[in-house]
Amino acid sequence: NAGVTQTPKFQVLKTGQSMTLQCAQDMNHEYMSWYRQDPGMGLRLIHYSVGAGITDQGEVPNGYNVSRSTTEDFPLRLLSAAPSQTSVYFCASSYFNRERSYGYTFGSGTRLTVV
């Protein structure tokens, strides 16, 4: 099993450009989420999804869009890149049950630099 696959691993964007970070999982996990990691700030939740067709905002959603058309895929779109979006982005997935919690499997991350 591949687990959670993120592409690309590295990306440099110019301010104002748009791009999509890809995330795919092959574990039939209902729950998927995107986090950004900045030095000294830990992991902050951008958007999450509890199943195909259902998405919701996390702590820091501004400037990002998501969609979930299939169970496997959860792409993150940067609409108009800004230097403040320079970060490492992690996609994570887990089983889902509203009444309990399951361990996350993380992708290997995308290191994004906006110049």
Next chain:
Amino acid sequence: QQPVQSPQAVILREGEDAVINCSSSKALYSVHWYRQKHGEAPIFLMILLKGGEQKGHDKISASFNEKKQQSSLYLTASQLSYSGTYFCGTGNTGTASKLTFGTGTRLQVTL
């Protein structure tokens, strides 16, 4: 609001013990613990659900005190491989899968 982890950093010699704490201002349903090595993805260690249970994983164990809204991670007889940054992630009732992570505790084990 992010849970607060303490200490922020700790240096140990191989074989020594360490405790990492995680405190939340909100009522907790679950606490996750993850370890991340430099340049890599976080790896899931264990999960604790409300009920005050203590779980173990080799020489790494954790406790969860829901009344105090705290969890502690215990690393005993530390090994070089334990080095990394440890994060707690907390979930609330009704949104148990949605985790808020602390800012991390950097652990370095030396010879």
